Amino acid sequence: MGWWLRGGRGGEPRRGVGVLAALGCVLALGACSVPGAGGAAAGQELPGGRILRPVGPERVAEHGRTTLRVLADSGEREFLKRLVARFEKKYPNVRVEVETKASTDFFKTIVTTMSGEHPPDLVQGNQGYGVDGQLVRAGLLRPLDDVSHAYGWDLDHPGGTTDQLRWTPDGTLFGSGSLYGISQSNEYIGVFYNRSKLSELGIRPPHSWAEFTAGLRKAKEAGELPLQLGNADQYPAEQLLGTIQAQKVPVNESRAWINGVPGTTFATAGNREAARELRGWARKGYLGTGYNGVSADDAVSKFTAGKGVFMIAGSWNAPAVGGKLGDDAGFTVPRTADGRTVAAGAFGLPWHISAKSDATDAAVAFLGMMQSRTGAQAMADAGRLPVVTDGVDMPDRLGRQQAATGKRLLLGDGQTYYFDWASHSMLATIGSATQDLLTGRLSVGAYLRRIERDRAGFLAEQEAKTRGRGGGS
């Protein structure tokens, strides 16, 4: 039965020769060079030349028939379908070729795809060290400072909103330096609520944090599940922590920690208070039982089926929630005690132009249209929340609520980003640690320490790498 149960009998010398021959072949084929050698070629000049003013149809037409290759997350399909149609109409010599991949596959393959010989001209990345940092470090992205200036993006985004797309050219410092991407998508974590449940319980839609927490208490007393949570995928509870933490810690302090500013730590008084409150919610039964075994998608279906009065989740769940609950669905970001609107959140997946693109003008024109009101309306029509909301028709009541809150967030520069941007492994670290915090297997102190240890290790590694390169690129 099978070769593995039989010994080679009487075939010893032949086998020896076979092994030797195979090894020889392998060594010849293996080409044992240092992995990554001869890879990226980071150009000194701006690929495609400097952009001085918005790229119009005449300038794009000068290039003749052009194919613009776009690689995006599958969540962008509806948006791109609408935008591409408008773009091809305005720029008739350009044909846009869109390829989309499901998120998990997308993030796995994006970095290697971009390092290939003929990468797509326009591509989505992800903020933080995991994807964008890698792409910048390998010199695969075209800086967009000139484009941003020509189109006035800087003026559209006040304060530090675009810092999440800025890097030093060696990709080691996050949050300052050149602009490498842009996005029309605005995403943040907020509180969904079920209007009919609220009126049953006599709770008014919460405007402030105090009203919200009072609502949780009241729902619990009435025997309802206060908060629907599905945390099997580990990231949703991180969003809960981020929501509580945004109430207690100044936005800049959170961002400084995520950006890796020396001297910052996760074990601050505010974070401790936030973690303690989250643990308290779990202990008081606000989250029900079994949340660590329920997937995020299942939690949304449970919420829309009437299980749970509130649900803390990303604004991008609006189509799923609104589609089932209709006008019963409400959404808000409770204001802080001093009246600010702050939330864990950021731009949606950012767009980048490949440094190897030979269709830079068309790519710039595409981003230009994406960031305009045309792009914003296409985003809204696809059921998502655009960054630009003035003069944009949102499809339903939930969308209008999200747009109003989103505008307040951007104007007040109140998005704290996400903790998992802080290091390569933070998503996994904070995900499993928060599960343990909720069940009480980790104390608040140990929880904060475990997260800080992950980031400290990562920063030390980054520093060693920078030093090893002598600061050059």
Next chain:
Amino acid sequence: MTASRARLRAWARRQYWPAYLYLLPGAVVYVLFVLRPLLMTAWISLFDWDGLTLGTWVGPDNYTALLTDPRLREALLHSLVFLFFYALVPVAAGLVLTALMVRVRIRGLGVFRALLFVPQVLSTVVVAVSWRWIYDPDGPLNGLLRAVGLDALARSWLGDNATALPAVGLIGSWVMCGLCLVLFLAGALRIPRELFEAARLDGAGPVREFRTVIVPALRGETGLALVLTVTQALRNFDIVWNTTAGGPGHSTTVPSVFLYQDAFVSREVGDAAAIGIALTLLTLTVCGLITRVLREREG
């Protein structure tokens, strides 16, 4: 020196060289798509590499880091638990079921066999999603428990630190059971009728028959089943990832979860390669031991 060279020449003369041409296509594919990636992985495991920019030689550092990482040690323990659920349970269940099916003539055996094999054919993601639903706090398993008054037992099977690991393990048992049964049934068909008759004439009951006829006759199949299931248990990733992602906390992590995270999330490709190589060596060793033990008993 000369003696060995003479022997080599004599050996070369005895060969019918064109025969090797027939081996060539298979050998090329094997070298290109199995050996070459394997050796490249081994080579990469000696570097600190992000998958893009120039790697740095670190020698055996990735391996020492791997040996001292407490998370990986914990993950390896979970793998041992999975060995029980993925390999021992299905093989034992398969043997017992085979013995039953040999004794009792079952109508529509082909249908049952096909049905039991279905989990093997299904994509593991489909399997994981179905079981997530079964184990859900409001799912059918808890519904059943509550219906018979065992409310105290109902829980979030995948979300509870105490039950997550066995719950995921049982999914593996369910998947592998069909494979073992189909293998064993095919083997049992080849057992001569006379053996059963002789055993029964000697007064052997079902237990005796199981021990003296079925188990020895199915040794080859058992070896094959163990090798397949053990490999599956040790490299187990898809079911874990799609049900618990290693959680809650670290309670269901396996080495492949860290391999995935290192390779595709934190992009420490050297570390990931080291885990991959270590896991390959471990699997080969365990499978080698299994075949050796079974072969010795054969001889």
